[in-house]
Amino acid sequence: MKVQYFLIIYTYCDMGYFACSYTLIFVWEAGSVSMNKIIEVRDLVKHFEITSTKGLNKSYVKAVDGVSFDILEGETLGLVGESGCGKSTTGRLILRLIKPTSGEIFLEGKNINDISEKELRRIRKDIQVVFQNPYSALDPNMTIEDIISEPLSIHKIVFKYDYDKEVKRLLSLVGLSEKDAKKFPHEFSGGQRQRIGIARAIATRPKFIICDEPVSALDVSVQSQILNLLDDLQKELKVSYLFIAHGLNVIRHVSNKVGVMYLGKIVEMGNVEEIFNNPVHPYTKALLSSAPIPDPFSHREKELLEGEIPSPVSPPSGCSFHPRCRYAMGICSEKKPFLQNINENHKISCHLIDSGFDFKGVLA
Ligand code: SF4
Numbered sequence: 001m002k003v004q005y006f007l008i009i010y011t012y013c014d015m016g017y018f019a020c021s022y023t024l025i026f027v028w029e030a031g032s033v034s035m036n037k038i039i040e041v042r043d044l045v046k047h048f049e050i051t052s053t054k055g056l057n058k059s060y061v062k063a064v065d066g067v068s069f070d071i072l073e074g075e076t077l078g079l080v081g082e083s084g085c086g087k088s089t090t091g092r093l094i095l096r097l098i099k100p101t102s103g104e105i106f107l108e109g110k111n112i113n114d115i116s117e118k119e120l121r122r123i124r125k126d127i128q129v130v131f132q133n134p135y136s137a138l139d140p141n142m143t144i145e146d147i148i149s150e151p152l153s154i155h156k157i158v159f160k161y162d163y164d165k166e167v168k169r170l171l172s173l174v175g176l177s178e179k180d181a182k183k184f185p186h187e188f189s190g191g192q193r194q195r196i197g198i199a200r201a202i203a204t205r206p207k208f209i210i211c212d213e214p215v216s217a218l219d220v221s222v223q224s225q226i227l228n229l230l231d232d233l234q235k236e237l238k239v240s241y242l243f244i245a246h247g248l249n250v251i252r253h254v255s256n257k258v259g260v261m262y263l264g265k266i267v268e269m270g271n272v273e274e275i276f277n278n279p280v281h282p283y284t285k286a287l288l289s290s291a292p293i294p295d296p297f298s299h300r301e302k303e304l305l306e307g308e309i310p311s312p313v314s315p316p317s318g319c320s321f322h323p324r325c326r327y328a329m330g331i332c333s334e335k336k337p338f339l340q341n342i343n344e345n346h347k348i349s350c351h352l353i354d355s356g357f358d359f360k361g362v363l364a
Helices: 087-094 117-123 144-154 160-173 178-182 190-202 220-237 248-254 272-277 282-290
Strands: 002-010 021-029 037-051 058-072 076-080 102-107 127-130 208-212 240-245 257-262 265-271 340-343 346-348
Touching: 037 087, 037 240, 058 076, 058 087, 058 240, 058 257, 058 265, 076 087, 076 248, 087 208, 087 240, 127 190, 144 160, 144 178, 144 190, 160 178, 160 190, 190 220, 220 240, 220 248, 240 248, 248 272, 257 272, 257 282, 265 272, 265 282
Parallel strands: 076 240, 076 257, 127 208, 208 240
Antiparallel strands: 002 021, 037 058, 037 102, 257 265, 265 346, 340 346
16 A cells, blocks of 8 residues: 655745745555455366276366455465365465466466466475475475475575575474484474474465465364464565365464355355354355364354265256255256355355345344
8 A cells, every 4th residue: 555645845935935846755655564466366267187987988077166366465365165175276276286277376466377387486486385294295215404405405595505504594483493404304293394394385485375284184282383383474474375274263263364165166255254253155154063162161053064065077056055055045056156245355155145135134
C-alpha cells in the first residue's frame, strides 16, 4: 500500500504573497503488512490417464479439477480434506514435480507453467518443500552437513568456503547443535529429522515453502514444537507456506486462510476465523464436527458423513458431494456449483446460496 503526501510551501515577501511555491511528494510504504502475491493458482487441473490392462479403454483420474487461490507474502494457506481429495497433488503441481493438464501457476507474477528446464531449476530455489515422512526424506548415507550443503551448492547460495558456517547457522535456526552437522540421519529422532528437513528447505532462502503434512508422522508432543518452529521461521524469514494437512486442529494453529477440498475442488475458502467460527458448506461442517475436542466435558452435535468418497475417475454429476449431503436438492445432481463470495473473506461452492437457504439458522 502506498500513500502520497503533497506539501506546498508559500513564501511571503515585501512584494506580496506567493513569491514562490514548491510541491514535494513523499511516498510511504505502509508498515509491516505487505500485500505482495507470492503464489497465484488459476483453474489448475490435473487428470491422470489410466489404461485398462488390455490397453483398450482409457479413463482419467480427476485428481485436481479447477483449483484457484492466492497466497500473499508471509501468509499461510492451509489446505484440508480427506485422503485423495487432491491437496498433495496441488502441492506437487506447484512444485512442478508433475505438469498440470491445464491452468496456470504464477510465482511473483511470473507464469511458471511453460518455462525452460534452466529457468525451472532457478525457480526451484524460491519454492521448497518439507515432506511428510522425515525418515524417508533424508539420505541415510549422507551426513547432515552434506544434506544441508547440497542445496547451497546447487543454487550457489554462498561460497564453498562458507558452507560450514552456513550449515551451523541453519542448524541453530532450527534448534539443533553445531555438533549435529557430522552425524547421520539414523542418529536422530523423528522430530529432529524434521528439523533437518526444514533446515534443508530454508537453505536456499526460499520465498515459498510447501509443507506437505509435515507433522502427521510425528508424536503429538513433538508436533507442536515443529509447528512453533515453522511459525517462528515464517516471522523471521517472511516466507509464505502452503500447509497441507488432514488435521483441522493443525490447520487452525498455522493458517491465515483455509481451503477445504473435496474430490479435486475447493468447496469452501476463507480466513481461518470464518472457516472455524462460521463454517457454511455441509462438507466443512461435517469435517469440523468429526474433529476431536480437547475437553472431556464439552459436547458437540455431530454431523456424520455417510458413505464413501466417490471415485475420482467418475465423480458424481453436478455437485460431487451430493450423494453424501443431507441438504441435497434436485439441482445438486444436475448442475455444478461454483465458488461464490458470501462475504469478502469467505467463499463457498453450494447451490444452497441461490436457494435462499438460511445457513446460520439451520446449519450453524
Ligand atoms: Fe449439498 Fe447441494 Fe450444496 Fe452440494 S450443492 S453441498 S449437494 S446442498
